[in-house]
Amino acid sequence: MLNPRTHTDKYPESYYAATVAYQLALPSLQGTVTTEICVIGAGFSGINTALELAERGYKVSVLEAYKVGWGASGRNGGQLIRGIGHGTDQFRNEIGEQGVSAIDQMGLEAVEVVKARIAKYQINCDLVMGYCDLAHKPRHLQAFRDDKAWLDSIGYGYETRLLDKADMHEVVGSDNYIGGLIDMGSGHVHPLNLNLGEAQGALDNGVSIYEHSAVIDIEYGAQIVVKTAHGQITCDRLIICGNAYVAGLNETLESQVLPAGSYVIATEPLSDDLAKRVLPQNMAVCDQRVALDYYRLSADNRLLFGGLCNYSGRDPRSIEATLKPHMDLVFPYLKDVKIEFQWGGMIGIGANRMPQIGRLKENVYFAQAYSGHGINATHMAAKVIAEHISGETDRMEIFERIRHMRFPGGRKLRSPLLAAGMLYHRAKDLF
Numbered sequence: 001m002l003n004p005r006t007h008t009d010k011y012p013e014s015y016y017a018a019t020v021a022y023q024l025a026l027p028s029l030q031g032t033v034t035t036e037i038c039v040i041g042a043g044f045s046g047i048n049t050a051l052e053l054a055e056r057g058y059k060v061s062v063l064e065a066y067k068v069g070w071g072a073s074g075r076n077g078g079q080l081i082r083g084i085g086h087g088t089d090q091f092r093n094e095i096g097e098q099g100v101s102a103i104d105q106m107g108l109e110a111v112e113v114v115k116a117r118i119a120k121y122q123i124n125c126d127l128v129m130g131y132c133d134l135a136h137k138p139r140h141l142q143a144f145r146d147d148k149a150w151l152d153s154i155g156y157g158y159e160t161r162l163l164d165k166a167d168m169h170e171v172v173g174s175d176n177y178i179g180g181l182i183d184m185g186s187g188h189v190h191p192l193n194l195n196l197g198e199a200q201g202a203l204d205n206g207v208s209i210y211e212h213s214a215v216i217d218i219e220y221g222a223q224i225v226v227k228t229a230h231g232q233i234t235c236d237r238l239i240i241c242g243n244a245y246v247a248g249l250n251e252t253l254e255s256q257v258l259p260a261g262s263y264v265i266a267t268e269p270l271s272d273d274l275a276k277r278v279l280p281q282n283m284a285v286c287d288q289r290v291a292l293d294y295y296r297l298s299a300d301n302r303l304l305f306g307g308l309c310n311y312s313g314r315d316p317r318s319i320e321a322t323l324k325p326h327m328d329l330v331f332p333y334l335k336d337v338k339i340e341f342q343w344g345g346m347i348g349i350g351a352n353r354m355p356q357i358g359r360l361k362e363n364v365y366f367a368q369a370y371s372g373h374g375i376n377a378t379h380m381a382a383k384v385i386a387e388h389i390s391g392e393t394d395r396m397e398i399f400e401r402i403r404h405m406r407f408p409g410g411r412k413l414r415s416p417l418l419a420a421g422m423l424y425h426r427a428k429d430l431f
Helices: 044-055 086-118 138-153 165-171 191-204 251-256 272-278 319-331 374-390 396-401 410-430
Strands: 032-033 036-040 062-064 129-136 162-166 180-189 207-210 217-219 225-227 231-235 237-240 260-269 284-287 292-297 303-310 341-351 356-361 363-367
Touching: 032 251, 036 044, 036 225, 036 231, 044 191, 044 363, 044 374, 062 231, 086 180, 086 191, 086 374, 129 138, 129 272, 138 162, 138 180, 162 165, 165 180, 180 284, 217 260, 225 237, 237 396, 251 363, 260 272, 292 319, 303 319, 319 341, 356 374, 356 396, 363 374, 374 396
Parallel strands: 032 231, 036 062, 036 237, 062 207, 129 284, 237 363
Antiparallel strands: 129 180, 162 180, 217 225, 225 231, 260 303, 260 341, 284 292, 292 303, 356 363
16 A cells, blocks of 8 residues: 555655656546557656657557656666666576676666756756765775776776775765765756656657556457556557556566665755755765665755655655754754655665566566666666567566566565564675
8 A cells, every 4th residue: 555645646745746857648548559569667667768769669558557757767866876776696597697797787777878868858857967975984995996996997987086084075075974976977957857757758759658547457468458447558568667556466476576665855945054064065975784874965956855765555654754854964954944745655675676677478568676776777667678579689688587486475575584684784784
């Protein structure tokens, strides 16, 4: 069950919803439609897969249960960070050295895909380049050194720089960190406007998008029939992009992705001087803890502060009351700043923290489980699926060789079991 305090049939009352740059008048599905490809879900994965395919000449229809960008794509922290998955080395036995290298390279390519899409369709989404990982502990700094060494070895095309504690005020106005790693090849965006702008691009390429058209049944076969309350789509291929909201669509996909709550607060607009003190270079930043903080400035100088990843399946009674103390620990001088927006939603977590991209059947594809790094990874998933359908590359098959564990316990017990497990990892962070 979705929490009615954070999930209605409209957008949450977020900063993003209050500052949308696109008003799309989209119908719900009525009657019978025949198309080549049907996509379920109008978040980043679904819309970009539809757009990639439409650009290649396919006839595509998209079904969305609520509104374009209603889920994690329109609720997230807006951080556009290079990389796909968490630690590709762990999959070396399954995909080999070439597979690991390919996914690492796709993690860099993914950011370029997003930037190219913004440029091609002139999307108004407040793109700003510049990002910094933040260290609390020496082991975080060692990981940064290793990361930078790898980037240097492959000739990464953007500035990277290691920071020690004395340098940190160049990036963030807080004494909480012992170092960092600047990456000018990552950055931040207004995610809902990005998703809506891409949807407009899809419409301009002939894609049909139906909102408020939840799927209630799927009949698989050589011809697939996807049914909603008031219509149905017959298609040759189906792509399921429900991610954290896939429950009820397919039991296999549902069992391999766990919805986890993630939350954001947004302050009132800060003065130019105060904004400059908080984030002097207007970078997106993120720390390395299990219960991490991530934050950035909006285009109008609000601090958007996120975190509090919640695996229990329950939202906090008050997002502001729960999350603002975290912000106050980082920025004590913002204690009296007013919080004007608070919102949350579900992100999709996989057991091995690698996105799940592949096929359920020869003509049924899926993409899900981005584990909090979805903006770039969704765009890459869309590209590799489109490439596979059009016969351009077999890059998707690298992801298909990775095994994904089902979360045990069924729908009622999956979240409590994972929540208990995450308490152990949080304790390791503390001690």
